[in-house]
Every structure is written in C-alpha cells, then in structure tokens.
Amino acid sequence: MPGALPLGDPAPLDGLLPASAAVDADERAFGVYIHVPFCRVRCGYCDFNTYTTPELRGAKQSDYADEAIAELRDSVRVLRESSVPSRAASTVFFGGGTPTLLPVDDLVRMLAEVRTTHGIAADAEVTTEANPDSVDRDYLARLADGGFTRVSFGMQSAVPHVLATLERTHDPERIPLVVAWAREAGLDVSLDLIYGTPGESLDDWATSVDAVLAERPDHVSAYALIVEDGTKLARQIKRGEVAAPDDDLQADMYEYVDEKLGSAGLEWYEVSNWATDIRHRSRHNLAYWRGDDWWGVGPGAHSHVGGVRWWNVKHPAAYAERMHSGVSPAAGRETLDDATRHVERVLLLSRIREGLAVSTLEAEGRHAVAGLIADELIDAKAALSGRIVLTRRGRLLADAVVRRLLGD
Structure with missing residues (x-):
C-alpha cells in the first residue's frame, strides 16, 4: 500500500458502514487483501507502507498473524451489522512488504481464517508476493499444501547493477531455482519487473526480459519506475547523485517488452500486465480495476465496499494497539x-x-x-x-x- 494516505472523514470506532455499501452487493465479487508490512531492508524507490525491524517501535512480527486474524474476525461483524450480505472470497492476496518474511505457518493460518470467516470460493485465486531470497523449496511446498495457488516473485531485473541501484538483495541466479520450486509445488508463477532504473540501458532491459521469458511464467508485470516524493531515490536524484528516469527510454522499454511478451504468447490484459491466457490473469487486481469489493487487512491497508473506501492506521504499533483493544483499525474513509x-x-x-x-x-x-x-x-x-x-x-x-x- 502506498505510504501517503488520502484525505477523508474519520472512520467510526466500530467500523460500521453506511447503508449505501450494501446496495447491490450480491452483484459484486468480494476479495481479501492482507498487507504484511515487514521488509529486511527498505528499497530506495519504495513508497509503500513498509517497515524494517528498527522502525517497528515495539510492534512484533511474531504477533502479526494473530492481529490480522483479529481484524478478519471483526470484518465479519462489521459487514453483518452493516447489512452487507456474506460472500465467499473469490481472491485472496498477500502483499507487502514481504509476506514471506513471516513463517509459512503464519501465512497459512491467516488464509485458514479467511476460509473460516468469509469462506473461499472453490476456484479462488490465492496469491502471495515473495522476494526470491525469502523462500526455499519447503516454504513453497507448504504454501501450496496450505491452499495457496499462485506466487508473485519480485524479480525486478536480471542485471546486478540495476538490482544494486534498486537496493534489491537477491542474486538474479536464484530466479530459476525459485520458479522451479514453485512449479514443483504446483503453484502458478508471476514475475514482476521494473524498467527505467537510473543507469539501466535498453540492452540491460533486454537481458531482463529474456531472463523472464526463459522461465516461461504464467504472468508478467512490468512497471515503469516512478520516483515518489520522500523516497531515498528522490533525494538522490535531487542531489544529482543519479539521473532521473528518461521518459523516452521508458517508452522504448515498454514497446520492447510488449513486443517480446506478445511474441512469446503472453497477451496484455492491463497496461502493465500480461498473461498466457484468461485463466492466468490476476483476478485480484482485475477486481480493483473493475470496482468490485475487497477487505484490506493490516496497517495502511485500503478497503472498498459499494463505493465506500477506507484505510487503516499506518504504523504496525498503532495497528496492534487497535486490534488488542477491540477498536476498528480504520483511520479514515470516504463515500464516493x-x-x-x-x-x-x-x-x-x-x-x-x-x-x-x-x-x-x-x-x-x-x-x-x-x-x-x-x-x-x-x-x-x-x-x-x-x-x-x-x-x-x-x-x-x-x-x-x-x-x-x-x-x-
């Protein structure tokens, strides 16, 4: 979730939604997003609501699954008392941060709670994001055994100097390993790329795209690097330490990846996303773009039900305090x-x-x-x-x- 929360009205302490949220709810899909806000290091370009260990101010990663489970249980009360009909989740998405910094049993427990509280559709898409250096063969196998169907690896680049500029910590040679382990476990695979990093040439980008295609993923995301105010990268550019992204070069990179992926049988279905077929399109992200309903769990997570959008308190310590005191974690909301x-x-x-x-x-x-x-x-x-x-x-x-x- 992005670092800056929007302006809006204060959310009520009981979290209840206005009557308008229930109108035509049966006609909309419902999904669950679980935000895991922990990272080993903060990447210089990242503006998401994430925290390294020194920034937690007393919040504990070891307590997080129980806190998220408490919000899932409370979400049932909020929807019921707001007269929003119950719907099984058609998608569940664990994002971050780095969800796979948590023990695999924590992810599986949170997913099991979604199944208990809301229900999960038989054909649901269940995804977690993962850094290539945060999982091994056993971890991925246990995800699949626990009900996950899909993993999205934050590859970003196959070129060491580009990864270094982005402050990504994994070795690009690990990508084939984690993809093979995910396939062995029966998980669908998505690979995420970023283009336009300072110092990245078109040849560098071609190397990364070729590396992706060598793994034959089911899904690829490719996002242009955006320099967000307040990030380390923005400060480096302002001081002249690195060059700003070149718009023309980024356009060339987009055209290149679209051509290469299309030739390899991955069709675009959203500006920055490609899939081998309709089944492998990210249904969770499509739900966002189509305006369906979702409940966002965790610090800074956003939710949307029937034109009512709200967002949780940002810091893990504030979130933990809300969950331990039985108060809604919602900080603000708006009715569109x-x-x-x-x-x-x-x-x-x-x-x-x-x-x-x-x-x-x-x-x-x-x-x-x-x-x-x-x-x-x-x-x-x-x-x-x-x-x-x-x-x-x-x-x-x-x-x-x-x-x-x-x-x-």
Whole structure:
C-alpha cells in the first residue's frame, strides 16, 4: 500500500458502514487483501507502507498473524451489522512488504481464517508476493499444501547493477531455482519487473526480459519506475547523485517488452500486465480495476465496499494497539459520489483489455472518440463495436487518453 494516505472523514470506532455499501452487493465479487508490512531492508524507490525491524517501535512480527486474524474476525461483524450480505472470497492476496518474511505457518493460518470467516470460493485465486531470497523449496511446498495457488516473485531485473541501484538483495541466479520450486509445488508463477532504473540501458532491459521469458511464467508485470516524493531515490536524484528516469527510454522499454511478451504468447490484459491466457490473469487486481469489493487487512491497508473506501492506521504499533483493544483499525474513509465514481470507472476500465463502454461516457468523452481514433490512441474496430480499447501507443499515453475521455 502506498505510504501517503488520502484525505477523508474519520472512520467510526466500530467500523460500521453506511447503508449505501450494501446496495447491490450480491452483484459484486468480494476479495481479501492482507498487507504484511515487514521488509529486511527498505528499497530506495519504495513508497509503500513498509517497515524494517528498527522502525517497528515495539510492534512484533511474531504477533502479526494473530492481529490480522483479529481484524478478519471483526470484518465479519462489521459487514453483518452493516447489512452487507456474506460472500465467499473469490481472491485472496498477500502483499507487502514481504509476506514471506513471516513463517509459512503464519501465512497459512491467516488464509485458514479467511476460509473460516468469509469462506473461499472453490476456484479462488490465492496469491502471495515473495522476494526470491525469502523462500526455499519447503516454504513453497507448504504454501501450496496450505491452499495457496499462485506466487508473485519480485524479480525486478536480471542485471546486478540495476538490482544494486534498486537496493534489491537477491542474486538474479536464484530466479530459476525459485520458479522451479514453485512449479514443483504446483503453484502458478508471476514475475514482476521494473524498467527505467537510473543507469539501466535498453540492452540491460533486454537481458531482463529474456531472463523472464526463459522461465516461461504464467504472468508478467512490468512497471515503469516512478520516483515518489520522500523516497531515498528522490533525494538522490535531487542531489544529482543519479539521473532521473528518461521518459523516452521508458517508452522504448515498454514497446520492447510488449513486443517480446506478445511474441512469446503472453497477451496484455492491463497496461502493465500480461498473461498466457484468461485463466492466468490476476483476478485480484482485475477486481480493483473493475470496482468490485475487497477487505484490506493490516496497517495502511485500503478497503472498498459499494463505493465506500477506507484505510487503516499506518504504523504496525498503532495497528496492534487497535486490534488488542477491540477498536476498528480504520483511520479514515470516504463515500464516493457519482461524479468521482464515474472518473474512477473511466480511469480504471480504460486500462484493461476489455476496455470501457462508449455509452458510459459523458457527451464530451463521446465526442473525443473520433480524435482518439485518428491519433491512433484507441482501437478503431473496438470503438465501432462500442468499446474504448487502448492501442499500444494509447497505453503509453493512457493518462492523456483518460483526460480526453473525461472532457478535460
């Protein structure tokens, strides 16, 4: 979860939701996100809500599973007393931080609690993120035995000097090992990449993409490095110690990875994500982009139910105190009005392969469609069928496309 929490209204201490959250809930999928906020080291580019051991201020990693389980149990009460109907989780996602810094039994216990409290659909997607140096063969096998179906490895690069700039600690030669162990355990595999790191050349990027393809993953994520204010990397760039990412080079890198992955049989289904087929698309992330419901567990985690969005207190110590005292960990929340929900619908649905229905646009957005076709930013054939689908060029300029669709 990103480090900065949005502005909003204070959340009630009992966590109860307004009546609007229950409207049409049966028509929406439900997922669970469990945030594990611990890292061995803080990467210089990272703006997520994560903490190394010296930053925990008395919070204990060894207590975290019990605290998350307490929130899962309380989530059932909140939804029931808010008249939101019970739905089995179609996706469960453990993110971080580094979830696999915890003992595997802790992850399995938290997953078992999701099954007890909310239920888990028979065909659910159950994912954990993992650093390549935080798991071994036995750990991955026990994840699979405990009900996990998928692992997402934070590979980021196959080039040592790029990993060093990102302050990633794993040896790139470990990637084939962890992928083989995950396959042996029966887990689906996703590999995550970052492009545009200071000092990374197009040849470096090609090396990383080739290394990914050599592992034949089910899913690949490739994100442009974004320099977030307040991070160590931002300070290094400001002091002139490293160069800022080059937008033109990042565009070349995106076109390269899209071409290479497509040629290898991985199709894009979201601007930064590719999969071998529909079954291997990240259903958990698709739920975010489609505006479904999810409960976020843990410090700084965000939740969304029926247009009501809320976020937990950020620090693990504050979170632990809330859970031990029986008070909701929610710090603030907002109820999205129709105008905000429209903006978010255009912003998010335009990013995925199925696209956005032209009919959902306001008049200004519909009038922009012809120009977007002429500029080769949206697919002409899809537009004639009533949907907005980005071309590769459109994916590179997605924010500009959204502004035009919103009439800005």
